[in-house]
Amino acid sequence: MLRTMKSLSSIAQDLKQNDIRAVTLRINAVKGINLGQGICDMPAPEAVKAGAKAAIDGDLSIYAPYSGVDSLRERVVEKVRSFNKVPLHGIENVLITNGSTGGFVAAIFALLNPGDEVVQFEPWYGYHSGLLKLREAGIRTVTLRPPAWEIDFDRLEEVITPRTKAVILTTPNNPSGKVWTREELERLAEILEKHDLYAITDEVYEYMTYEGREHISLASLEAARARTITLSSFSKTFNITGWRLGYATGPADIIEKMGLISDLFFICAPSPLQNGLAQGFATDPAYYQDMLKDYVRKRERFCRALETAGFEVPWPEGAYYVFASFKPFSDRPGFSNDQEACSSLIDRIGIGSVSGGSFYGNPEDGRYLLRFCFAKKDDELEDACRRIEGLWG
Ligand SMILES: Cc1ncc(COP(=O)(O)O)c(C=O)c1O
Incomplete structure (x- = not known):
């Protein structure tokens, strides 16, 4: 339909769906594992x-x-x-x-x-x-x-x-x-x-x-x-x-x-x-220690899996993301930039991540980076780690 009405606000015109949500839709379509969105799917206390x-x-x-x-x-x-x-x-x-x-x-x-x-x-x-x-x-x-x-x-x-x-x-x-x-x-x-x-x-x-x-x-x-x-x-x-x-x-x-x-x-x-x-809020103080212990374990398992696949991994000091570089294998087909690498991981192994450029004013600064979230239930994280370790078949 031809739109003849006045245009929307300039703010609205500039807005587009953020990359994280777009990856979620694509990963759901292939029933893959979404390590893109920072969603923690563990139960509430x-x-x-x-x-x-x-x-x-x-x-x-x-x-x-x-x-x-x-x-x-x-x-x-x-x-x-x-x-x-x-x-x-x-x-x-x-x-x-x-x-x-x-x-x-x-x-x-x-x-x-x-x-x-x-x-x-x-x-x-x-x-x-x-x-x-x-x-x-x-x-x-x-x-x-x-x-x-x-x-x-x-x-x-x-x-x-x-x-x-x-x-x-x-x-x-x-x-x-x-x-x-x-x-x-x-x-x-x-x-x-x-x-x-x-x-x-x-x-x-x-x-x-x-x-x-x-x-x-x-x-x-x-x-x-x-x-x-x-x-x-x-x-x-x-x-x-x-x-x-x-x-x-x-x-x-x-x-x-x-x-x-x-x-x-x-x-x-x-x-x-x-x-x-x-x-x-009166939750037992042990809750926080147990939560941290879980994340320590997940972080270790996940960072090692990325390293096995050849990523350069600055192990995170805190939070539950890994911002890893695929520069070491960026000469492989499908890994020449962050958008391509993000797509390749969805297509090859059904893993959703976020392209590094979305975290910088100049997206070139994130060209060789992908962000993964490891706040996942153990069985799903284990599945994701195996897929990543098997990236090169
Ligand atoms: C750094 C940071 N701040 C804020 C939020 C959103 O927090 P909230 O759910 O409290 O709005 C997130 C969610 O991913 C985040 O990573």
Whole structure:
């Protein structure tokens, strides 16, 4: 049909389906194994499920306050004080959000005007850059390179201009697995202060760090606390990505404004699920240790399988992705770039991954990289590993 109506917004015209979803559709069509999308298909803890069922049965179904259910905010205060070592005053420092993504939306609308600039480290999590574009923010990038993903602080100072307002930081990182060290965070805190910048930190993989590495929240550093919004989520920790529940913590005045913005976009996060989580939050501390043990095992099995197939594998320091290079066999047919390699793995062995270019402003930077997610049930992961080990027949 010929469209004679006025065009859609320029934002809508520029949007296209992201690569991750496109791979999901293709992999489902061949009944393959999807290691592309960051979906953890392991079960949620019983206490969390029981809490939510009880809340639904008890008809706790009306809108929650826009800041979130108080009992859940209280539990978040306790968790952030003890796990993140951030001395929050109380629930005025906590906003319950529609996933950490809802928190990111609220943060960028609270902090940024169109035309303000933000610094992002590459490789990045695509929703951050996508949403920053919706906010019409200018994105300045600092590129981190494998295998060490070291931060070039000189480059960071170079990209900061008088229009720069904030720095976005994801630790542990998706896709690189990098976990920021205390020294790096201290250096960043100095730069934030020197240039009067805010920081938005995404810490959704905070419980997943390997080989004794510690997750450190930027807000635990006193020098950065007043200018840092910390985003976290229940999605990854409790395997409930579809429940859409996360939280933001930070200075009360900013959190209050973020709450008003969140109210306009979402009204509230799902209220029966919030009530349920407040119960389930009392999950046994052993849960976190067991979860980590599982990921340590899966990481080891999966990284070795990729190495067997000939990938160069910077073993992730945290999170549950591997961002591996196929450069060593890029002279083989079907592996000359990331898009081709992604297709070849689907066609040859029914394995879905994400092409490296989707994690960079300039897709050439990810030309020889693919991201795999190893948060899969053991039998499926084992099947995936065998397929990868058999890549060359
Ligand atoms: C770095 C990062 N942040 C945020 C999210 C989304 O989190 P949520 O489900 O809490 O919105 C993801 C999901 O893959 C992620 O990898």
